[in-house]
Amino acid sequence: MANLFDYITWRGDLDCKKSPLNPVDFLIFSQLSYLPFDGIVPSPEEKEEISLQSALEIILEKLHTTEAGFGPVLGFKEDPDFINALINSNRFGNCRLLGYVNHIDTEREIQFSALCIYTGHGDCIISFRGTDSSFVGWKENFNMAFKEVVPSQQEAVKYLVKMFPPLKRSLHICGHSKGGNLAVYAASFCGKKMQRRITGVHSYDAPGFHESVIKSDSYTKIKDKIYCYIPQASIIGMMLEQGCRFNVVKSSQTGLMQHFLFSWEVTHNDIVRAEKVNLKSRYVDKTIREWVGKLDNEKREQFIEGVYRILRSSEVKSVHEMESSWPLSLGRILKSLGNIDESTRVLTLKTIAGLFRSARNNINTLLHKEPN
Numbered sequence: 001m002a003n004l005f006d007y008i009t010w011r012g013d014l015d016c017k018k019s020p021l022n023p024v025d026f027l028i029f030s031q032l033s034y035l036p037f038d039g040i041v042p043s044p045e046e047k048e049e050i051s052l053q054s055a056l057e058i059i060l061e062k063l064h065t066t067e068a069g070f071g072p073v074l075g076f077k078e079d080p081d082f083i084n085a086l087i088n089s090n091r092f093g094n095c096r097l098l099g100y101v102n103h104i105d106t107e108r109e110i111q112f113s114a115l116c117i118y119t120g121h122g123d124c125i126i127s128f129r130g131t132d133s134s135f136v137g138w139k140e141n142f143n144m145a146f147k148e149v150v151p152s153q154q155e156a157v158k159y160l161v162k163m164f165p166p167l168k169r170s171l172h173i174c175g176h177s178k179g180g181n182l183a184v185y186a187a188s189f190c191g192k193k194m195q196r197r198i199t200g201v202h203s204y205d206a207p208g209f210h211e212s213v214i215k216s217d218s219y220t221k222i223k224d225k226i227y228c229y230i231p232q233a234s235i236i237g238m239m240l241e242q243g244c245r246f247n248v249v250k251s252s253q254t255g256l257m258q259h260f261l262f263s264w265e266v267t268h269n270d271i272v273r274a275e276k277v278n279l280k281s282r283y284v285d286k287t288i289r290e291w292v293g294k295l296d297n298e299k300r301e302q303f304i305e306g307v308y309r310i311l312r313s314s315e316v317k318s319v320h321e322m323e324s325s326w327p328l329s330l331g332r333i334l335k336s337l338g339n340i341d342e343s344t345r346v347l348t349l350k351t352i353a354g355l356f357r358s359a360r361n362n363i364n365t366l367l368h369k370e371p372n
Contacts, residue, residue, distance in 0.1 A: 004266060008092065023202065027174075030180070041115065055097055096118040112182075122170055126163060127179070157189050164190075175206065176206070180203030187222045203229065228245070230249070232248055232251065232277050249271045
């Protein structure tokens with residue numbers, strides 16, 4: 001089936017006036033936020049713009065001319081093809097970029113990045129980046145399990161208010177993974193005046209929220225403008241409470257790899273829908289909900305802090321490193337268990353044991369046959 005590369009080819013010669021924005025465009029803008037625009041796209045304070053085509057050409061030039069290890073870092077193996085496809089597309093290449101922010105603070109446990117995009121035809125898109133491979137980025141994700149609000153959500157609201165377009169444009173907000181969570185949170189708490197200007201909020205396989213957010217009047221006011229998309233094997237998008245109806249979509253990948261947008265199937269103007277998530281997704285969702293439901297906020301925090309302390313005391317530097325060299329990384333992580341205090345170690349291992357018990361208790365979920 002077709003993917004976003006096919007879509008860029010199909011719609012590449014049609015600007016957003018001839019062919020209005022649709023869910024596939026916001027999927028592409030969400031993926032765009034992962035590219036390393038540091039030092040290329042002006043910051044909010046600079047009040048300047050650069051064309052997407054020019055910005056991408058600079059990234060390619062830096063990739064070709066800088067020494068290995070000192071150039072911009074691409075997050076996905078598909079990024080070079082993605083960049084070249086966008087450069088050659090009138091629909092995307094002529095968009096204007098501005099207001100780029102990329103901020104990582106290990107002390108505050110925050111990883112935040114965002115980008116503003118003008119199509120040139122009356123549309124403004126705010127795209128929030130999802131979690132990168134840093135442990136602090138993933139730590140902030142898990143903090144959502146016990147905190148009503150995390151620093152990047154606060155930053156997202158400030159960013160949205162700061163970038164509030166002075167011109168009369170249609171305002172769209174989007175993001176993938178944690179970026180989708182930030183998009184929904186920022187739209188919920190940016191204020192009534194700005195909420196009226198928002199046309200839609202597009203969230204792609206994003207984790208949910210603390211229940212206090214879902215129950216708030218601010219969330220209720222924007223709820224009808226939120227469009228949530230998750231793949232059939234979703235795990236990230238099934239975490240915590242969403243408060244809105246899912247659109248289940250098809251992916252060419254299996255398992256956790258469905259989380260990545262390059263695998264999502266599309267048509268000429270939409271994402272290909274599926275009837276429901278699969279058994280494995282429901283099994284993981286049920287297991288995690290049961291496990292987390294048995295932990296109060298204090299125990300959730302203690303467990304997450306314990307795991308993070310173990311990872312930081314190991315020699316493993318990032319999620320990417322852990323994935324690329326799993327046996328070596330696992331050995332280092334197990335070795336680092338001896339570097340933390342006994343009470344933290346006992347609590348962490350006991351909580352992990354609880355997860356395995358929940359997994360065993362819900363194994364029957366996998367045994368139900370899907371209807372034909």
